[in-house]
Amino acid sequence: MDISKHGLTTRAADFATWYQDVIEAADLAEHGDVKGTMVIKPYGYAIWERIQSILDKKIKETGHQNAYFPLFIPKSFFAKEAEHVEGFAKEMAVVTHHRLKQDAEKGLVVDPEARLTEEIIVRPTSETVIHTAFARWIKSWRDLPVLINQWANVVRMELRPRMFLRTTEFLWQEGHTAHATEIEAEEEAKKMLAVYKDLAQNFFAMAVIDGQKTESEKFPGALRSYTIEAMMQDGKALQTGTSHNLGQNFAKAFDVTFLDQKNEIQHTWMTSWGVSTRLIGGLIMSHSDDKGLVLPPNLAPTQVVIIPIWKTEDQEVLVQKAVDELQNKLEIKEIRVMADRRKHLTLGERMYEWEKKGIPVTIQVGPRDIEQQTMVAIRRDTGEKQIMSLDKDTEAIKELLSDIQVKLFEKSEKQLAHRTYKPDDYQNFQAVIDDGGFFDVSWCGDAVCETQIKEETKATIRCIPFNQPTVLSPCFKCGKEGIHQVILARAY
């Protein structure tokens, strides 16, 4: 059978179904009632709250302030930047009316008399509305830089939705900044990409490649887009964070100007950057296994679950007391810990649940442990059991969590290295692309080659890595002079 003993479809059998099964098994999310929407259930949302708290701190430490801009954008705003609207027009939710009414025959209907004079767009991203505000806020060079971030929901009407990865509504943060010079805007865009890389690698334990998007893959309206790309267990790429140097395109479209120190009017230089709940999709496909979710300790809302075991009432008193003490000691070490004291579930049922939910370490404490002053720690990533001292090994638990974090990242790094190929030629690449992986190839920079590759293989140039070789081979597609080493892959 292709179903694991935990009831999940195996990765080997069907990766896409396994992905859905993990979401269900770990109780992260479920489909909403409007097509493409998603209910983020408490455990999924707790992961998002962890991401928010880690990233919000980094965003503030780098000098940004949070604010909040309207969900609703006048349709006319999108007409101002041609590339931008071209990129989003096909997936916009349009509000046309402001009232419902009861109809004697048809029941609850849209009131035709309540048509809006101008249609409203539910924000797919907020450049247009934020730059309109920046035009009001910015007068002189003293007002710059403006460094803003918002945590918000955005809507893109998805034809082929997939939970966390592509949903009609998703949660994200979007940073928007305005600068006096191109250099500052470029530095900002690179700095925030580095923040995302740090988040991905040190919290998600996800190895990523950072680089620049090609012209055809960049953000609609941007000058340059930067990205971090991670490899999922099926060898496909996931763009996990992007940062854009918008140049002066939006400043010109939205008339964002300032008086410089020579008292001359200049357009500002803008950036925008964001990560979304899509990161949770990446998290699942990076580490999870056929038993369910696997969470890196630095990201896990709960790092340790203690499971007390007893038979008699006398045993219960002793075990519960020991568990209280242990929980307390771990909390003092700033470990996020809970005890699962549910009596109507067996040890097996409780273990099974926390395995599916990817808790990094579970600790069992039973009557024999009390006698021998031991506890049994089980790590989720390898399943390995360790007998530890109940009394003395709280520091060892902290080290165990660190070790899991390190090992997950090493595993991700190894997979990225092992499955990044340098194909001999285009034919060789075409022969193996169905098996997934990243392809590290030389490219002539011509969009014609890029389009042909995409049409013939469904692989796209994920990025032009920052880390470029000193000597380039000829373009692996057309044989002309190579100007960039690029990463090709099929992507989510």
Next chain:
Amino acid sequence: MDISKHGLTTRAADFATWYQDVIEAADLAEHGDVKGTMVIKPYGYAIWERIQSILDKKIKETGHQNAYFPLFIPKSFFAKEAEHVEGFAKEMAVVTHHRLKQDAEKGLVVDPEARLTEEIIVRPTSETVIHTAFARWIKSWRDLPVLINQWANVVRMELRPRMFLRTTEFLWQEGHTAHATEIEAEEEAKKMLAVYKDLAQNFFAMAVIDGQKTESEKFPGALRSYTIEAMMQDGKALQTGTSHNLGQNFAKAFDVTFLDQKNEIQHTWMTSWGVSTRLIGGLIMSHSDDKGLVLPPNLAPTQVVIIPIWKTEDQEVLVQKAVDELQNKLEIKEIRVMADRRKHLTLGERMYEWEKKGIPVTIQVGPRDIEQQTMVAIRRDTGEKQIMSLDKDTEAIKELLSDIQVKLFEKSEKQLAHRTYKPDDYQNFQAVIDDGGFFDVSWCGDAVCETQIKEETKATIRCIPFNQPTVLSPCFKCGKEGIHQVILARAY
């Protein structure tokens, strides 16, 4: 003139304009581009973040979990609960299309071919979508209670918007719970109202009256609604938090059932409760003055601003060093402190800015202070200056902040007491209602009296206070037997 020396319209001259002026002077928010929407600027948002962090902790401590439900609700969901839809239908934003397109003549237009088969409502509140999820989640008594909260944006198309108080889109938290019994639901609704009262009184320093809403004022679809009502400086009431026992109305409409311990199918008992960015409107109208915003220290994102003053470079070195040390000492005491070291602004300009922004305490440190080891602390609420020891008085600053918090609450309590009247009769009430205030009167419980009062005076029954007298007078409107003592007032 009716303009204060800080450039604000005075409260005495025009309270509504003063309110807008405070928002502008403190740089809290500005109008958005779609009618009724609002941009919450960084300082306004920092206050919202403080509210979120305080309240989120209380919500979790009372056993609730955060989750996230879709912004989009199918129109048909609203047809299920008659009172509920009746209450919200007139202010719903309706999404009818999922795409824009370029038209050669008209430019960017709604694509008529992209009409949705069922219209989507942008959530005005989430009972319908959350109860639909509860119907999926809840099977047995073991699944109860379900205690959920979400932080979200909601939309109600406002005809007469006012910043923070009534905006087309606003931010809030909405709690939604399901219980096995009516008693538990009632306890939950009361418990959460008490949480709101604690938030209002101990953080907002805002005296409130807690009580029950009348039938005509309750939440559409609820069994009973509870409220906390605060008095603004113009004597008008502001509903600052509400909690609803929804009974089984929604459970029946959305088919939320469970198997009880006798294996019989029962409908759950629901509650919902929320506070919103409207609280910031209440904050402004409770404490602020003709100089601008006044923030209670427990809520202020920044409690203390230190302003260094110097003339010579030698002085600068000494002053900056002392300010560093002071800032450090205050941070150790967990005081939220910043130093305003801007050189292009005078002392006066800097003081003026922090006064307008309502910083509870500003501290000036200049060269003479360094010589004498002093600092000058100015409290925002009274304007009183105190000379303190630069070295030793960090604890005194903490006490000063506590004192401001206490005094603001006492002032709010006094104003509530002094301006709550017991009119001799209805004529007396009609004669003075234009001057504002709360009216503590006896009511027969008849909706006819309630409606007449509203039509004749624009005052509404804000609540039936929990704290009821033992003996009631006859209804002050009709003279029949009084069954409730109620608070009447004009309200925002």
